[in-house]
Amino acid sequence: MEATASAKYLRGSAQKARLVVDMIRGKDVNKALAVLRFANKRAALGIEKCVRSAIANANEAAEKANVSIDPDDLWVKAAYVDRGPTKNRRRVRSAPQGRAYREQRHFCHVTILLSNDDREAAKEVKGKPAPAAKPAKLAESKSRKRGGAVAAPRVRRPKAEAKAPAEAPPEKTEKKATKRRAKPKASEEK
Secondary structure, eight states: EEEEEEEEEEEHHHHHHHHHHHHHSSSOOOOOOHHHHOOTTHHHHHHHHHHHHHHHHHHHHHTTOOOOOGGOOOEEEEEEEEEOTTTTEEEEOOOGGOOOEEEEEEEEEEEEEOOOOOOHHHOBBBTTTTOOOOOOOHHHHHHHHGGGGGTSSSOOOHOOOOHSSSOOOOOOOOOOOOOOOOOOOOHHHO
């Protein structure tokens, strides 16, 4: 059984709320609540309320369907944050030399989806089973490959060209000596 809850118009930007939501995605409800309780982020309080609301929604839906559900079996199947409005919510902050900086008050919408289904069943994509783990040998060989210039094949010279004596380097020409003006000594200046 699945249950959703959404919290709209939470204070703070969506980018900062996503940092918190990423910490709880895929965890069971008790661990998620513990993480949110002790997270040192402003958005954690609103997201915690949303998770508690989703738990209550799951209990309510189970009662209506006449099904028993254990809240400890629930886990966070999906959690995402959308951007909220900033239009007509702009403020002005005073700045030096009589100027004013525009300050936007950001809002976000959080949606949490809880489920009590098996996590392995959730990994199945449209009836297809989850992909099997790769064999260890294949994974090991892929980790050894390197990219870039290291992976490029080396150019081999023909043997006849390699045995031919290298041409003598051109003679070095002497560079013209540039005349440098000698600085007068301190005793000469006086």
